[in-house]
Amino acid sequence: MISYKQRNKDKTIRIFSRIDEQLPDGRTVKKKVYLHDEDADIRAYVRSLSANERGSSNEVQADNRIEVTVNYRRSLERRQDSYIEFDGRTYAIVGVDPLEFKGTEMKLTCRSVTPPRFDSIEYVGKECDCPCGR
Numbered sequence: 001m002i003s004y005k006q007r008n009k010d011k012t013i014r015i016f017s018r019i020d021e022q023l024p025d026g027r028t029v030k031k032k033v034y035l036h037d038e039d040a041d042i043r044a045y046v047r048s049l050s051a052n053e054r055g056s057s058n059e060v061q062a063d064n065r066i067e068v069t070v071n072y073r074r075s076l077e078r079r080q081d082s083y084i085e086f087d088g089r090t091y092a093i094v095g096v097d098p099l100e101f102k103g104t105e106m107k108l109t110c111r112s113v114t115p116p117r118f119d120s121i122e123y124v125g126k127e128c129d130c131p132c133g134r
Contacts, residue, residue: 012041
């Protein structure tokens with residue numbers, strides 16, 4: 001059995017989710033929750049999608065889309081409302097491909113967005129990819 005592995009993960013990215021928390025007084029707090037340690041960056045292979053891959057040939061204004069290959073992260077399969085920070089830009093994850101369900105890597109299709117505003121920033125610490133689901 002041949003295992004696929006993207007060898008040149010030469011870029012660094014940061015991944016975060018937006019969590020809206022309802023306070024007892026009725027207000028909603030928007031939290032930016034990074035899915036890794038504060039001082040950690042995630043190694044990734046990043047490439048820009050072509051116009052044909054974006055399906056933007058008929059669009060009036062094409063958005064900037066990228067494809068990011070990272071080591072498998074269980075938390076991203078459950079959180080497609082996540083974002084990636086790369087090269088000073090923010091991208092929303094619009095698709096997750098688990099690469100034939102081998103559990104080694106995943107491809108994330110992302111589109112550029114205006115960075116959302118948050119009330120607070122948190123880090124979840126070391127990510128756990130074990131079957132416990134944390």
